[in-house]
Amino acid sequence: MLRTAMNDLHTLRQQIERHLEGHIVWLERDHIHLHDGLSQAIRCSTLAERAVYAEALCQLLRSPDIRHRTGAIAVLADVMPPLCSDRALTCLGQIPAQPPAWNIGYQNLEQAAAITLAAKATPDDGKTLDWLKSLVLQGNYADFLWEQIARLDPAWLMQQAHHVEHKILGVIAALPESQRTAYIATKAPWPPEVPTVVTRAFWQRFSERERHRLRTLMYPSEQTNQTVFVYQIGSEHAPDDPLGLETLSLTTTGRLFYERKHHGQVWQQQTTVESQLQETLKTALVEAKTASTAKLHIPPGAGLVQIRYGDQQACVDYYQGQKLPGYAQIIQIMDAYLQEFRSHQEVVS
Known part of the structure; x- marks a missing residue:
């Protein structure tokens, strides 16, 4: 794989731009999408080199070229850290809900950015948290974001529990154990459980004792007819x-x-x-x-x-x-x- 000259931020940014425009700089046999090579280059870099990648990508997040923005958002998680969610959000500026230039696993760039920043955020990323809260209250990407908000600000989520659909079970796991009982009570009655691959995987996140306790709270009538x-x-x-x-x-x-x-x-x-x-x-x-x-x-x-x-x-x-x-x-x-x-x-x- 071609290694980038890491001592020049401007040079690195130019190489990333060329790569995302289709003039391949990083290429391996298993690469499918344009950002795959860039992602691998970042993951193979040292911590010092990764910081330079982070700065270059921050500049590209506001690029008027949709290819640059798509690639930068697609690999954002690879530079977090050293990049924090609040800094990335500042670099992004206004994020239009426009389709990406190629398939990056999300319908639009706003959704991709929101889910990435939410997963990498800490409770100290106040600006990111405020943005995520505004998105879920508007109904945007709520299925993906409520669980992360429960992790970042459980007290606020408890206040907004009436907005959360029952199907978003991950919220229960993300909440502190001390608040799960109150959340389940707030959302009662719970609809009958439909066993699926997703629900089976969800219950495996708990110890057997906690799983039994939560199920008893959520489905009391089913405990006698399991x-x-x-x-x-x-x-x-x-x-x-x-x-x-x-x-x-x-x-x-x-x-x-x-x-x-x-x-x-x-x-x-x-x-x-x-x-x-x-x-x-x-x-x-x-x-x-x-x-x-x-x-x-x-x-x-x-x-x-x-x-x-x-x-x-x-x-x-x-x-x-x-x-x-x-x-x-x-x-x-x-x-x-x-x-x-x-x-x-x-x-x-």
């Missing part, structure tokens, strides 16, 4: 799957919920099952885990079955699973319920 077992098969959008994604969820009270999603349509049903089903499934999963000493091979294009019981998770090919201890029993039981639900379906959306 989902303990989930069985999924199929794919919602696969063109060769005639049934789509089917999910069976068993609760502690013996309710079995069925949901099928296929190309935008949703079917839902529920029924009451025998009290011993939960224990039967738990025993079968333990047997499956005990018998499967090696990692299961899942062939390409397989019909995957995903199973979750409490904190235990398993994934197995549908046809392979029918030949394995434990899994075979689970698949057989769930298949029977699936067949029953499929014969009585009504579209709900």
